[in-house]
Amino acid sequence: MSSTNVIDYITIASTGNATDFGNLSAASKLCSGSASSTRGIINLGYVSDYTDTIEYVTIGSTGNTTDFGNMTIVMAQGSSASSATRALFVGGATSGGSETNTISYITIASTGNASDFGDLTAVRKLLATVSNSILAVTAGGNSDAASQHNTIDFVTIATTGNSADFGDLNIGVKEGCGFSDSHGGLA
Numbered sequence: 686m687s688s689t690n691v692i693d694y695i696t697i698a699s700t701g702n703a704t705d706f707g708n709l710s711a712a713s714k715l716c717s718g719s720a721s722s723t724r725g726i727i728n729l730g731y732v733s734d735y736t737d738t739i740e741y742v743t744i745g746s747t748g749n750t751t752d753f754g755n756m757t758i759v760m761a762q763g764s765s766a767s768s769a770t771r772a773l774f775v776g777g778a779t780s781g782g783s784e785t786n787t788i789s790y791i792t793i794a795s796t797g798n799a800s801d802f803g804d805l806t807a808v809r810k811l812l813a814t815v816s817n818s819i820l821a822v823t824a825g826g827n828s829d830a831a832s833q834h835n836t837i838d839f840v841t842i843a844t845t846g847n848s849a850d851f852g853d854l855n856i857g858v859k860e861g862c863g864f865s866d867s868h869g870g871l872a
Contacts, residue, residue, distance in 0.1 A: 688712035688731070692742065692750070707749040710740060717774065719767035719816075720744065721793045726753065726772045730761035735780035739791065739799065754798040757789040764814035766821035767793065768842040773802060773821050776809045784808040784828045788840065788848065803847040806838050811860045816842065822851055825858035833858055 690712045693703035709729065716730035727750060729738040737759045740750035756774060763777025763785075774789045786808045789799035805823065812826030812834070822839045835858070838848035 686714050688714045694747075706747045707742060709750050710738075710752070715761035717763050717765040717777075719765035719772040721767065721769045721772075724793050726765070726767070726791070726793060728756060728760075728763065728765065728774050730763075735759045735761045735778070741793075741796070753796050754791065757799050757801055758785065758787055760785060760787070762810040764812050764823065764826075766814045766816035766823075766842070768816065768818045770794070771842050773814075773816075773840070773842065774799060775814055775821070775823055776805055776812050776826060778810040784810045790842075790845070800845075802845045803840065805848050806850060807834065807836055809834055809836070813858070819843070823848065824854055827860075 690709040692706040692708060694706040695703050711732045713729040713732050716728055718725060718727045720726060723744055725742045725744050727740050729736050737756040739753040739756060741753045742750050759780045760777040764775045766773045772791050772793050776785060778784050786805040788802040788804060790802040791799050808828050809826030813824045815822050820839050821842050824837045826834050835854040837851040837853060839851040840848045
């Protein structure tokens, strides 16, 4: 998997190819992102090593990223979720390659370093996350090269605390992705 610093965008209401938005401060991979209606938030993930860098863009105008702050830990291969107010960074792997159960958060409207939110029910990386304005739900992921979790956890975005069991996927999944409307999520 190669690294890139390219940011593209599409207009969701119409079909068509992506257009250049701007650039990250460095070529990266294994990153995660979330957004409010005004800011897009990116955890750079892996640059030349795992990183704790958080950057942002203003969604209403194209341009390069600006430094937001730093994660609570150096990590990549995690996932992100958000409400209009907060962005969460969920799970992942640390620079030593160990999976983590860490959940960190930022307030999207103001720059600064992330704070500890709580923990997942199990250490996992490469997990799928969906959210609405109230809940962030994580599904799947893996905790070593051979495992594939069927775990589904959730947290209430407005309050800090550890995740709770939501249910189980039908099968274990790693490297999943998720999307949702305001009523449910698919992973």
